[in-house]
Amino acid sequence: MKIALAGNPNSGKTTLYNAITGKNEFVGNWPGVTVEKKEADLKRKYNSEGADVRVVDLPGAYSISPFTSEEAITRDFVLGEKPDVIINIVDGANVSRSLFFTSQLLELGIPVVVALNKSDILAKRGDKLDFNSLGKELNCRIVPTTATSGTGLLELVKAAIEVGKEQKKQISPSFDGKDSNDSKLARQKYIDQIIEKYQVKSRDASKVNISDKIDRIVAHKWLGLPIFFLVMWAVYAISIGGIGGYFSGYFNETLFGEIIPTAANGFLESISVHPILQALIVDGMIAGVGAVIGFLPLIMVLFFCLSLLEDCGYMARVAVLMDRFFKKFGLSGKSIIPMIVGSGCAIPGVMATRTIEDINQRRMTVMLAPFIPCGAKLPIITLFVAVFFPNHLWVGPSVYILSIAMIVLGGMLLKKIFVWENTSQFIMELPEYKVPGIGHAAFQMLDKAKAFIYKATTIILVCNTFVWFAQAYSWSFQPVADQSMSILASIGTFIAPLLLPLGFVGWQLGAAALTGFIAKENVVATFAVLLAVASEEALHLPGGALSQFFTPVTAFAYLAFNLFTPPCFAAIGAMNSEMGSRKWLWKGLAFQFGVGYIVAMAVTQVGSLIVYGSPAVGFIPAIIIAAVTTVYLVLKIKKSNTQRANMEIAA
């Protein structure tokens, strides 16, 4: 039996889904958190008869006719895949709006059970709803629930399974004008009518409430932005500088830097393992994976903080706050949500663009959101800052400022290059604030930790083993005395000329950048493997082994290069599905690669001139590339301007 969960955005579908399936899907307090359908088995506790029950969580929708692309997923599922039962989650905080969708669902013929969710809010407000009579009116069962605490869920699931077994066709309520031309209006009138009949409201929703008062501060014309930056700064200060950073420092320098390699070497020697195997295990696997796992505390604290932020209701306000600025360069205020979500991981970040209604704004957001450093890029930033800028506290935050600057500049550039009519309007529901769930945040954190360890011990382990092998052997599979004769060196040498204008000298840098496309953590892991073999010094110490490859200026450029060039393969996959066409994916990747390349080049060449008073290597080719790019952009913008002018004439 298949039970589908459908209802308005932010009515608590995913919270209910998590409760009855035992899953831990992403929830948050803004409309449009869930952007794809999720499926799982019903939890044993709710399934006393042990029947085969699958539960499908769907993105929120205000009606059966979609406004945004994630709403279309919901429509396609309920119309196309015909679940056996629909549990319609009605938002207790706004029953009258929810019932519009309910009345449409009742007409599909699929049995419907209504979960009157957030019934605690309803009770707190002092509103009363005669749900028994309402259920009779609508010909379906209504069960009051509070998904956050689990109240009423047993009864709800029991009712759903019962009607699912009966397999009776749902009979929809009839109302005046249902078959008329203006059936939509008749439907709204009918709902107004039954609400009048069965709901007693003791609160005037239009009066200013606490949420409004908070909004007047956090979305204030002048205070809003400083507050937002302060909040984001606090999130990073706690995770990178505070507890997360402290434990990561210990993990990197002591645990994986000394204790574990020494112990492993001692152990492997004592059981007289072959030296090559010992090198593979210690220098390849432990060094590489350890360099990544060391950042686990940092990632955990980051996700914990982000989860609290997402759960409280602030995100919707940030979208409102940003709309004014983002409109200026072709984005929507909603574009900020993918960027904040993307600061944890770019994949859900890119997927979160689905709630943006306008396709052009959505494509631009997909291209720009990955500029915000994701959790996997943090190890690179932290490593480079620790090695090259140990006494310069501004360098870490400057990376974020640079990424925001590139989003703004990139947005302005894209707006000039692409030709489209921007007529989209902004609307966003503002949910009431709530106290974020600590328990949920803790679960999210553990979930992310599990995923992180899984990634480190699978894909990154495989990559590291390959990197170790490729730096130790030649193409004829003979061990090499010198890394520069190895397979990896020859691959790296192949790319190295491309990186020369950026001041990056050495095949190692090419190899690390290349493995970074598989997963960004690999950049750190690859350096760890290469240097564990070549040098005795710990990776994370100030002025450590990495400084043979970089000056502080080129180190910053290398950071920028990894920050802005296309994200990992998985995120590119997500970009592909959100762009909606292969052509746009290539445009996006070319744009990201171009930005990463040019920014790194500018940092190296301009930075070297200013800081060291002499140009870096590759100065001449850099000037040529800069000139060619400028000419290309000028021509491209001219062409777009002509196209725009033609469009206006045609219109």
Next chain:
Amino acid sequence: MKLSKAKIGQTFTVQNVEGKDKVKNFLFTLGCFEGEEITLVSKLAGAFIINIKDSRYAIDEAMANSICVSI
């Protein structure tokens, strides 16, 4: 009168909604159509905070311009 010109804190009756069908339909499902009540709660950071039925929405000036109301 356009909603963008309305006074904060006042409740109005929607007269009509202009603009693209898609947006009009969307506002309709939220309960913003001729004859329904709408309240302008506040103006924040260039956006208009409105109350329709039991919920708050933030809309931009362009959308506030497309909603005509009367007292």
